[in-house]
Amino acid sequence: MTTITDVLTFLHGRPRLHRSDKLDLMKQALALFGDPQDKFTTIHVTGTNGKGSTCHLISQLLVAQGYHVGLFTSPFVLKFNERIQIDDQMIPDDQLIALVTAMRPVLAAAQLELTEFEWVTLLMFNYFAAQAVDVGVIEVGIGGAHDRTNVITASVGVITSIGLDHQDLIGPTLADIAVEKAGIIKPQQTVIYGELPAAVQPLITAKIQQQAAKGYQFGQAIQAQHVQWSPPQVQFDWMGTGLSAPLRHLRMPALATWQVADASLALAAAAAWLDQRHSQLDAHVVRQVLADFQVPGRLEVISQEPLMVLDGAHNIPAITALIATVKRVFAGQPIFLTMGMMADKDIRQVAALLAATNWQVTWTTVADNPRAADQAQLQQQIAAPFTYAPTWQQAFQNALQASGGAGVFLFAGSFYLITDVRHYLLAD
Numbered sequence: 324m325t326t327i328t329d330v331l332t333f334l335h336g337r338p339r340l341h342r343s344d345k346l347d348l349m350k351q352a353l354a355l356f357g358d359p360q361d362k363f364t365t366i367h368v369t370g371t372n373g374k375g376s377t378c379h380l381i382s383q384l385l386v387a388q389g390y391h392v393g394l395f396t397s398p399f400v401l402k403f404n405e406r407i408q409i410d411d412q413m414i415p416d417d418q419l420i421a422l423v424t425a426m427r428p429v430l431a432a433a434q435l436e437l438t439e440f441e442w443v444t445l446l447m448f449n450y451f452a453a454q455a456v457d458v459g460v461i462e463v464g465i466g467g468a469h470d471r472t473n474v475i476t477a478s479v480g481v482i483t484s485i486g487l488d489h490q491d492l493i494g495p496t497l498a499d500i501a502v503e504k505a506g507i508i509k510p511q512q513t514v515i516y517g518e519l520p521a522a523v524q525p526l527i528t529a530k531i532q533q534q535a536a537k538g539y540q541f542g543q544a545i546q547a548q549h550v551q552w553s554p555p556q557v558q559f560d561w562m563g564t565g566l567s568a569p570l571r572h573l574r575m576p577a578l579a580t581w582q583v584a585d586a587s588l589a590l591a592a593a594a595a596w597l598d599q600r601h602s603q604l605d606a607h608v609v610r611q612v613l614a615d616f617q618v619p620g621r622l623e624v625i626s627q628e629p630l631m632v633l634d635g636a637h638n639i640p641a642i643t644a645l646i647a648t649v650k651r652v653f654a655g656q657p658i659f660l661t662m663g664m665m666a667d668k669d670i671r672q673v674a675a676l677l678a679a680t681n682w683q684v685t686w687t688t689v690a691d692n693p694r695a696a697d698q699a700q701l702q703q704q705i706a707a708p709f710t711y712a713p714t715w716q717q718a719f720q721n722a723l724q725a726s727g728g729a730g731v732f733l734f735a736g737s738f739y740l741i742t743d744v745r746h747y748l749l750a751d
Contacts (some may be wrong), residue, residue, distance in 0.1 A: 327416040329402055335687040337439040344469040352435050352445050353474060356426070359452030359664035363393070364599075365475045366592055369504045370483025371642045373585040376618045376707055377483050378462045380589035383616065385458060385596070386410050386457045387608045391730040393451035393459040394661055395444075395472070398738045400619045407447045409454055422446050440464050444471045446747035458596060468506020479595045480507045480536075481590055482516040485523055497523055505530040513595040515545070515588055519624060529530070545591045546585045552580055554652050555624060561587055567594035567604045575613040578622050579648040586613065620741040622648065625749060629728045633745060635738040642673050645735060646680060657730035658682040661715050663689040663740035666696040671704040678706065682733075683725070685710045685718040689739045715744055 353360055366381060368374045375396050382394040392410055401407040404413035426445065432435065437445065444464075451459045463470045463475070485501050490557050501523035508514055508530045513702050516527060519542055531538040542562040551558045557577040561570045567590075575586060594604050617623065622645075623633045636645040649658060660682050664670055677684050686705065689695035712718035715734065722732055734744050 325420070327420060330420050333423065333427075334403075334439055334442055337437060337442050339439055341668070344476055346469065346471065348435060348437070349441055349444070349471045349474055351433070352430060352437060352441065353448065355429050355433055356445070356449055357452075359448040360475050362452040363456050363457045363459055364596070365461050365477040366462070366479040366481065367461050367472065367475060367477035367482065367507045369467040369470075369594075371486040371500070371638065372407070372644070373483035373517070373581060373588075374462050374481070376582070376585045376621050377481060377589045378460050378591070379618050380462045380612070380616055381481075381593050382408070383411060383612050384589065384593040384604070384609065385460075387612050388593075388597070388602075388605055390457045391416045391455065393447070393454070393456040395447045395451075395459065396462045397440075398463060398742070400738065405441060407450055408593065409451070409456060414450055415475050419446070422449055424734075436696060438471075441471050454682075463507065466500075466503040466506070468503050470507075473507055474501070476509050477507070478512065478599055479592050480509065480512050480514045481588060481592050482514070482519075482527065483585060484517050484640065485519050485527075486638065495683055498526060501526045508534050508536055509751055510534045510536070513599070514538045515541075515595060516728070517584055517588055517739065518539045539563070539591055539595070541584055541587050541591075545587055547587045550580075550583060550670050554642045557583060559583055561590055563587075563591045563594050564597060566591055568606075570609055572605055573610060573613050575616050576744040578624075578652045579644060581644050581648075582622065588614070620738060620745060623745075625745065629723065630730070631732045631748075633741050634733070634735045635741045636735045637673075637737050639649075639669060639672055639676070642676050642735075646676060649731070649733065650680075653731045655728060658733055659689075659726060659730055660733045660735060661687055661712075661718040661722070662734075663687045663736040663741075664696050665689070665692075665694045665737050665739075666700050667683055667694065668696075669739075670696060670701060674705040683710075683722065685712050685721065687712050687715050687718050687740070688712065689737050690743060692737075692739050695737070695739070715740060716747075 368378050378396050382392050385392045394408040397406050407414040453493050461472050505527050514531050514536045546562040548560045555576050558574045620633050620635045625631050636642045686701050688697050
C-alpha cells in the first residue's frame with residue numbers, strides 16, 4: 324500500500340459487523356503485537372449520547388496540562404484520521420500507511436480476519452504505544468462489555484448516559500443496554516457517570532460496588548451550579564466532591580444543558596486521572612480550554628447569515644434533547660429542519676417527536692451510504708404530512724425559498740449527513 328486511498332479502501336472493505344460478541348479474536352490480534360493496550364494508562368468512555376464530546380474535552384484538558392494524550396473516537400466528521408489523535412493532532416497519513424502495511428502480513432500469517440472496527444482499534448493501540456502516550460482517552464464503539472475497546476483495564480471509566488439506541492445489538496431493553504455499558508467498569512476503578520434513568524440506576528451502582536470501584540455521579544458528587552445562559556455561551560460553577568477543588572465562573576460556548584453535563588463529566592474524569600498521579604486540575608488551564616471548546620457536528624453553529632446549525636442527533640434521547648434546546652434557545656423563530664437517518668434507526672418514533680413540534684421538517688436520504696433510509700423506507704414509517712427532498716442541498720434551497728432566509732436552518736440525524744453538510748460548506 325502506497326497511498327492513503329489504498330489504506331482507506333482496504334479498511335472500509337473489512338467486514339462491518341462482528342461475527343460474535345466475544346473479545347477473543349481482538350485479544351489474539353493484540354497479543355501478536357505485544358499487547359500495546361497495556362503500555363499506557365487509559366480512560367474508557369461509554370454512553371448512549373455525549374461520549375464523543377466528553378472524550379474530546381478530557382483530551383484537551385490533559386494536553387493543556389502538559390500530558391501526552393491519545394484520543395480515539397468515532398465517527399469522524401471530515402477526515403478518517405480524526406478518529407486517532409495524539410495531542411489534538413490527527414494521525415498523519417504516512418503513519419497510517421506504515422502501520423497498516425506492517426500489520427497486514429502479521430495478521431495474515433496468523434489467519435486472523437478482523438472487522439473494520441477491530442482493525443481501527445488495533446491500529447490505535449499500536450500507534451499510541453509506539454508514540455508512548457501518557458494516557459489514552461478511548462471512546463467505546465457500541466455498548467461496552469463486548470465492545471472491541473474493552474480489552475483495557477482503564478483507571479477511569481465514564482458512562483455519560485443510558486438510553487435506547489442500537490437495541491438490535493445490545494438491547495432490546497434499557498436494562499440490557501445498561502448492563503452492557505456497565506461492562507467497562509473494572510476493579511478498583513474510579514467511575515464517573517451521568518444522570519441515569521431511575522430504572523437502571525441500581526444496575527450501575529451495583530456493578531460499581533461489585534467491582535469495589537469508586538463512583539461519582541453528576542447531580543450528586545459532581546455538580547454544575549449557578550448555571551447562567553447567555554447564548555451562545557454558558558457560565559457555571561463546577562464541583563467535583565473528592566476529585567478537585569471547586570472551579571467558579573467557568574465559561575464555554577454552549578446552547579444545551581447536556582453540553583454542561585458532558586463538560587462536568589469530562590472535568591471529573593480528567594481530575595480523577597490527575598488525582599491518581601497526585602496532581603489536580605489547573606484552574607487557569609480549565610478556563611482557557613473551556614472558553615474555546617467546540618466539537619464539530621454537536622449543536623454547532625456553522626453560519627450566522629443564514630443561521631445554520633448542525634447536530635448529530637440520531638436516537639430518541641438525542642432528538643428529545645435537541646427539541647428542548649432549540650425551543651429554548653430559538654424561541655419564536657421558525658425552524659427548518661433537514662433530517663436524514665440510517666434505515667436501522669427508530670425513524671418512526673423520531674418522526675413522531677418531530678411531528679409534535681411546529682417545525683418545517685424535510686426528510687432526505689444520506690448520499691452514497693447503503694445503510695441510509697431512502698424515500699420509500701422513510702414514507703413507510705412517517706405519518707403524513709411527509710416532505711421529502713432527494714438531497715440535503717435541495718431541502719436547504721427549498722427552505723431558503725420558503726423562508727426568504729429568515730429562521731433557523733437545522734440539519735440533524737446521522738453523522739454521515741452532518742459530515743456531508745459540514746464538508747460541503749466548510750472544508751477548504
